[in-house]
Structures are given as structure tokens and as C-alpha cells.
Amino acid sequence: MSTTFNELPTSLAARVEGEIAILRLARPEKRNALDDATVNGIEVFLEQLPGDVKAVVLHGEGQHFSAGLDLSELTIRNMVEAIAHSRNWHRVFDRLEYGRVPVVAVMHGAVVGGGLELAAACHVRIAERSTYYALPEGTRGIYVGGGGSVRIPRLIGTSRMMDMMLTGRTYGVDEGQALGLSHYVVDEGAGLEKGREIARRIAGNTQLTNYAIMHVLPRIAESGAAAGYMMESLMAAIASGDPDAQSRLKDFLEKRAPKVR
Numbered sequence: 001m002s003t004t005f006n007e008l009p010t011s012l013a014a015r016v017e018g019e020i021a022i023l024r025l026a027r028p029e030k031r032n033a034l035d036d037a038t039v040n041g042i043e044v045f046l047e048q049l050p051g052d053v054k055a056v057v058l059h060g061e062g063q064h065f066s067a068g069l070d071l072s073e074l075t076i077r078n079m080v081e082a083i084a085h086s087r088n089w090h091r092v093f094d095r096l097e098y099g100r101v102p103v104v105a106v107m108h109g110a111v112v113g114g115g116l117e118l119a120a121a122c123h124v125r126i127a128e129r130s131t132y133y134a135l136p137e138g139t140r141g142i143y144v145g146g147g148g149s150v151r152i153p154r155l156i157g158t159s160r161m162m163d164m165m166l167t168g169r170t171y172g173v174d175e176g177q178a179l180g181l182s183h184y185v186v187d188e189g190a191g192l193e194k195g196r197e198i199a200r201r202i203a204g205n206t207q208l209t210n211y212a213i214m215h216v217l218p219r220i221a222e223s224g225a226a227a228g229y230m231m232e233s234l235m236a237a238i239a240s241g242d243p244d245a246q247s248r249l250k251d252f253l254e255k256r257a258p259k260v261r
């Protein structure tokens with residue numbers, strides 16, 4: 001099935017494959033550096049996702065996932081414009097994180113600065129063996145602006161992020177996996193296929209469960225225990241009352257559903 005995504009910048013390419021969509025950062029000559037057109041294009045892509053697409057795979061063309069913010073856009077501008085630039089990233093990455101469908105990031109090569117911020121806004125992260133992570137903002141005299149201060153500590157803790165920014169250190173793929181920057185490590189070149197497999201598995205869940213995992217789980221994690229337990233109970237009751245859930249439970253009880261292996 002082919003779906004045309006209108007008004008995407010040349011730095012993005014998208015296609016639909018049944019229940020999943022693939023979004024490619026397609027500016028390899030600039031190492032998929034994220035300029036305004038690309039960041040805004042991600043929002044256009046999300047807005048144009050067909051209703052029957054249930055998961056997205058995001059990957060990068062060339063040798064790297066993303067070199068982060070396009071530094072050529074950091075020309076002198078006033079403070080208000082600079083804040084607006086960062087707030088624009090926040091809006092778009094928020095739409096991705098709290099969107100309609102989960103997004104699986106397939107990473108390789110450099111996942112640095114804003115590239116790591118983008119990956120951190122995705123829901124599942126797969127790393128090919130060449131992947132490395134860095135936050136060079138500290139050494140470049142700038143600061144993260146794409147939500148990294150909030151999302152990256154959730155993955156690796158504030159203290160490790162401090163170290164990454166203060167020292168400019170790089171983590172390799174195995175360190176990234178151990179620390180929680182990735183969920184899966186795969187051989188070089190195998191990431192996209194793994195991404196498709198994971199996205200199809202996600203697409204097989206009920207829409208309501210995926211919604212709860214994306215929207216309710218992070219809110220519970222950020223709230224106090226008492227409110228969190230209550231939100232969990234409400235969500236559990238709502239989810240189990242869903243007709244799709246009821247028929248899946250019936251399938252299991254009548255021995256038609258696969259067991260957990």
C-alpha cells in the first residue's frame with residue numbers, strides 16, 4: 001500500500017507498510033542534523049499518519065542516526081527567538097512521545113545531542129553495533145534544548161547525564177544497552193528489520209493498551225504513589241472492559257491464544 005505524505009521536507013522520507021509506517025531521516029550528507037524543516041516535518045508526518053497505522057519505525061540514512069541540532073541554525077538571534085526554537089522542538093517531540101502510536105527508533109552511528117533527544121522521545125530503542133551516544137552541548141558552549149533534560153535522566157539518571165555533558169564523554173553500544181539508552185542491540189544492518197518486527201508486535205496489541213502504556217504509564221511514574229495506584233486501578237478497569245480485551249481473554253481461556261514463552 002502506498003500513502004503519500006504531503007509537504008514533507010527532503011530531509012524526511014516516509015512510507016506505509018500495512019499496519020506500520022517507516023520514517024527515515026534522509027539528510028545523510030549532513031549526518032541527519034536536525035534543522036527546523038526536519039523537526040517540523042516530523043510533526044507533519046505524525047499529523048498525516050493514516051488511521052490504520054498502529055506503530056512507527058524511525059531510522060536514519062547513511063552512517064549515522066543523527067548528529068543532533070543543525071549547528072548552522074545557531075546563528076546569533078535574540079533570546080526570545082532562541083527560546084521559541086527550543087520550545088518548538090518540545091512541541092514536536094511531545095507530539096511524538098504522547099502521540100497516537102508508539103515509535104520504535106532504530107539507531108546506528110552517532111546518536112548525539114538533539115539526535116539522542118529525539119531517540120529518547122521514542123518508545124522503544126534498537127541499537128545497531130555501530131551506535132554511540134554523546135551530549136556534546138557542554139563542550140560546544142550550549143545546552144540541550146529538545147527535552148533532553150527531562151527525558152534523558154529518565155533513562156540513565158541525572159548524574160550520568162551531568163557527566164556526559166560536563167566531560168563530553170561518549171558511550172558505546174554495550175554501555176548504552178547496560179545503562180538503558182537502548183532496549184535491544186542488533187548486528188550492523190539488522191536494525192530496520194528488527195524495528196519492523198517490534199513495530200508489528202506493538203501493532204498487534206489492542207489500541208487501548210498501547211494508549212495506556214504511552215499516555216498513562218509515564219504520568220503514573222511521575223506522580224505520587226497514592227495517585228499512581230489509583231490511576232493504575234482506573235486504567236486497569238477501563239482496559240479490561242474493552243471488547244477487544246474481552247475477546248482476547250476468552251481466546252486464552254478457551255486455549256486459542258499463544259502461551260507466554
Ligand code: 1HE
Pocket residue numbers: 029030031033034063064066067068069070071072086089110112113114115136137140142143144145146
Ligand atoms: C553538521 C552537523 C551538525 C555534521 N550541524 N552540520 N551536534 C554535534 O556537536 C555533532 C557534530 N557532528 C559531528 O561531530 C560529526 O559530524 C559526526 C561525528 C556526527 C559525523 O562525523 P563524520 O566524519 O561522519 O561527518 P563530518 O565530516 O563531520 O560531517 C559531514 C557534514 O555534515 C559536514 O558538512 P560539509 O558541508 O562540510 O560536508 C558537517 O559540517 C555536517 N554536519 N554534523 C550541522 N550537527 C535542540 S538543542 C540540541 C543541541 C545539540 O544537538 S548540540 C550537538 C550538535
